[in-house]
Each structure stands twice: as structure tokens, then as C-alpha cells.
Amino acid sequence: MTSVLKLNNVGINFGGLKAVDDFNLEINEGELFGLIGPNGAGKTTVFNMITGVYSPTEGEILLKGEGINGLQPHKLVKKGISRTFQNIRLFGYMSVLDNVRVAQNDEIKYGLLDGMFRTKKFWREEYEGITRAMEFLKIFNLDRFKNFSANTLSYGDQRKLEIARAMASNPKLLLLDEPAAGMNPQETEELMETIRLIRDKFNITILLIEHDMKLVLGICERIAVLNYGRMLTQGLPRNVINDPRVIEAYLGGSNA
Ligand SMILES: Nc1ncnc2c1ncn2[C@@H]1O[C@H](COP(=O)(O)OP(=O)(O)O)[C@@H](O)[C@H]1O
Ligand SMILES: [Mg+2]
Incomplete structure (x- = not known):
């Protein structure tokens, strides 16, 4: 082992x-x-x-x-190493989807210019990031709430969203x-x-x-x-x- x-x-x-x-x-x-x-x-x-x-x-x-x-x-x-907290720490006014996406930041590979000019590379990575985030949301049955603010979710769902976010890294x-x-x-x-x-x-x-x-x-x-x-x-x-x-x-x- x-x-x-x-x-x-x-x-x-x-x-x-x-x-x-x-x-x-x-x-x-x-x-x-x-x-x-x-x-x-x-x-x-x-x-x-x-x-x-x-x-x-x-x-x-x-x-x-x-x-x-x-x-x-x-x-x-x-x-x-990734974690969740005893007291929920979400970005309450951000969408459910964006709460997961912020944890993906380290994976983003497009450069500043790609971002400024919205190049193909930028859109491809955006698309891939969203797809992966949605997969995590689906696992926790939260995909239907993707555009809701995190603070509108039930307590139980907020806890699940924290785990989904922890998984995104x-x-x-x-x-x-x-x-x-x-x-x-x-x-x-x-x-x-x-x-x-x-x-x-x-x-x-x-x-x-x-x-x-x-x-x-x-x-x-x-x-x-x-x-x-x-x-x-x-x-x-x-x-x-x-x-x-x-x-x-x-x-x-x-x-x-
Ligand atoms: N930053 C800190 N400063 C001072 N004491 C702390 C701090 N963090 C935890 N403690 C103390 O350490 C002990 C263990 O706390 P904690 O790890 O939160 O316990 P548990 O999670 O098992 O309930 C407690 O007495 C708590 O007050
Ligand atoms: Mg504790």
C-alpha cells in the first residue's frame, strides 16, 4: 500500500x-x-x-x-491537496458555475493576448473549463442551478457545491x-x-x-x-x- x-x-x-x-x-x-x-x-x-x-x-x-x-x-x-471548510466558504453572490470555475484557475493556459482578443485558444479553453465544471456539478446534482447565486442554494446544496469546487483543482x-x-x-x-x-x-x-x-x-x-x-x-x-x-x-x- x-x-x-x-x-x-x-x-x-x-x-x-x-x-x-x-x-x-x-x-x-x-x-x-x-x-x-x-x-x-x-x-x-x-x-x-x-x-x-x-x-x-x-x-x-x-x-x-x-x-x-x-x-x-x-x-x-x-x-x-484540496479541502472544504467547517463553515461554508463560497462566493455567495457568484453563480454556482463560477464558484467551481474559480478553482480551475491554475489550469488555464491561454495567454493575456488570447484573453484580450478572445482568440480560438481562449474560447476552446473556456469551453473545456465550463464542460469540466458542469461535470462536477452533475455529479452533485447541482447542474440545474448553474446560473443561480450560490447563496440562494439550500444549506445542503451549498455544502455539496463546496465539495464540487474542491474537486475542480x-x-x-x-x-x-x-x-x-x-x-x-x-x-x-x-x-x-x-x-x-x-x-x-x-x-x-x-x-x-x-x-x-x-x-x-x-x-x-x-x-x-x-x-x-x-x-x-x-x-x-x-x-x-x-x-x-x-x-x-x-x-x-x-x-x-
Ligand atoms: N487560531 C487559533 N488560535 C488559538 N486557538 C485555536 C486556534 N485554532 C484552534 N484553536 C484551539 O484549538 C483547539 C482545537 O480546535 P479545533 O481544531 O477547531 O477543534 P475541533 O475541530 O476538533 O472541534 C480549541 O481549543 C481551539 O480553541
Ligand atoms: Mg472543527
Whole structure:
């Protein structure tokens, strides 16, 4: 098995608070991996370190064996890491289609003059970009809303649009921060299917943070549990959720 992401003894301090401490994680190519734990455990902070929002104060993060500590977020997108956010971050007044297209910017190859004079090359790339963006929108059943402003979509659809946008940069590793938050059970069910589908169709590796246990148990092949910034346990979902320490962490924590 090829390791896609490896965290070696990773830690970060926020002015005295150790938000994440001595954290080790290895995720293999094609895996659908879940990161769970009570509120404030440090899950989003782990994502922020992997995506270059924060630089770890200790340890090492490896992407396919290459050290990526301290690289800026846009460089990491180029290296194939893409994410969604716990709090939706869309361009609310832009169209659904344009929200996906902004994430394709790095792929555009036409030059300034092509753009100014609207050459054949310009139109061909525009056309190809739109076609690809529409394919992602179709996967999430959002193609019918392509011309709507993003902020007119339902909460569940906005979450799906964020994933479609994250896919537009052709990631190898996709990080989803609470993708089902605010969704009703039927939307969650559909989302589960779609997450599995994009993993299979695009051959990507997915790491997701989620509170919805049905989703976690339904699609994750392995899960890791964070508690107070430390790894509590990891392994197969069934084993992990029946671990008394995990039950205690949830019942004793703020997220009961
Ligand atoms: N930029 C920051 N500055 C200070 N403290 C932070 C910062 N980001 C996160 N934290 C703290 O780190 C801890 C973990 O937060 P977070 O990673 O958001 O938890 P989770 O996603 O598991 O709910 C919390 O105590 C939080 O207040
Ligand atoms: Mg969080």
C-alpha cells in the first residue's frame, strides 16, 4: 500500500495551549479515512496544518513521502491537496458555475493576448473549463442551478457545491471538514453515496471529519479518534466506536 499522507509526531501550540500534540497518522492511497472526536479536540487544526493554514510547531507532515511543513496553501493545492471548510466558504453572490470555475484557475493556459482578443485558444479553453465544471456539478446534482447565486442554494446544496469546487483543482487528497453538518438524513444519505462515488471515479484519497456516526460508519474504512489534541485510538470503525475510551470521551466531553 502506498502512503499518501503521513503525520509524524505533529504538534501545534497556540500561545501555551497545545491544540494538537504528538499526533501520528498514516493514510494510504484510495482510502476513505474518518477523523472523529469531541468538539475542540483539534480536528480542524489537523486539517489546517495539512493544508498549510498553520505550520506545525513540532513534527513532520509528508505528502507521498515529501515533507510539506511550512508550504503555503496555494502551493499545497498545486501539489494535490484540496479541502472544504467547517463553515461554508463560497462566493455567495457568484453563480454556482463560477464558484467551481474559480478553482480551475491554475489550469488555464491561454495567454493575456488570447484573453484580450478572445482568440480560438481562449474560447476552446473556456469551453473545456465550463464542460469540466458542469461535470462536477452533475455529479452533485447541482447542474440545474448553474446560473443561480450560490447563496440562494439550500444549506445542503451549498455544502455539496463546496465539495464540487474542491474537486475542480483535481486533488489527490481531499479533506472534508464536517461535510454533513446541517444536512437532513436524506441529504446525508445521498452525500455518503456521492463521497464514495468521487473516491472511486477519480481515484482519490479522502480524509473526513464528521459527527454524523451513520456517515462515518457507513463509508469510512478506518477511523482515528482525537481527544484533547491527542490520538485516542484508531482502526476499523466497529472496533473504534465500541472502545470504552471512545465512549467515555464522547460522554464526558462537551459533545455528548
Ligand atoms: N487560531 C487559533 N488560535 C488559538 N486557538 C485555536 C486556534 N485554532 C484552534 N484553536 C484551539 O484549538 C483547539 C482545537 O480546535 P479545533 O481544531 O477547531 O477543534 P475541533 O475541530 O476538533 O472541534 C480549541 O481549543 C481551539 O480553541
Ligand atoms: Mg472543527
